[in-house]
Amino acid sequence: MNVTKAELVISAVKPEQYPAGGRPEVALAGRSNVGKSSFINKMINRKNLARTSSKPGKTQTLNFYLINDSFYFVDVPGYGFARVSKQERQKWGKMMETYFTMRETLKAALLLVDLRHPPTKDDVMMYEFFKHYEIPVIVIATKADKVPRGKQQSHAKIARETLGLAAGDLLILFSAETGQGKEEAWAALLPFLTE
Ligand code: GTP
Ligand code: MG
16 A cells, blocks of 8 residues: 555544545554554554554544545554543443444454453453454554564464454554564455445
């Protein structure tokens, strides 16, 4: 994919703010700090268009990035960050559920998990949520640069098994540091973006 244009169109918290126009969308999901915003930046060759941080909880809204005037990446706040109140967690849950269950232009979800560790309970719940709502899901195992090449496949196997990945579902090893998996991720996404 040759990305020539990428812009943040809106940071939304409610459906009235989602962009109109009917262009296809792919949304990110995953734990706080797993690398969702970094994934977007790497895919579109931008250093910090999607704001990243070493502190979890950086992304707080649904951020719609319009790419090449033709489709959106939607960056979402992460889950599993301990230092948030119950009230904040409920607000997050409602915003996510509304978006993922009602958005007709959502074509696929990218579920990001950390390749270094087995997926968490929250990761498994998120995967099952997508399955339940029949949202196509591609798993991206991030921070692959932190796992020696020789160990990556065994970590990937653990991730597949822990998530209970369905037969046809892809798991792509990815690094926002080295660009590993970038072309594979574009190839997996392309069928969802051309409608
Ligand atoms: P929230 O917005 O809090 O939900 O986090 P996020 O999932 O958007 O994570 P973000 O992209 O902000 O990255 C979190 C931290 O992990 C940053 O310090 C990144 O530099 C680092 N990081 C992300 N991806 C990678 C990767 O592939 N390799 C390495 N080594 N570090 C990464
Ligand atoms: Mg983020």
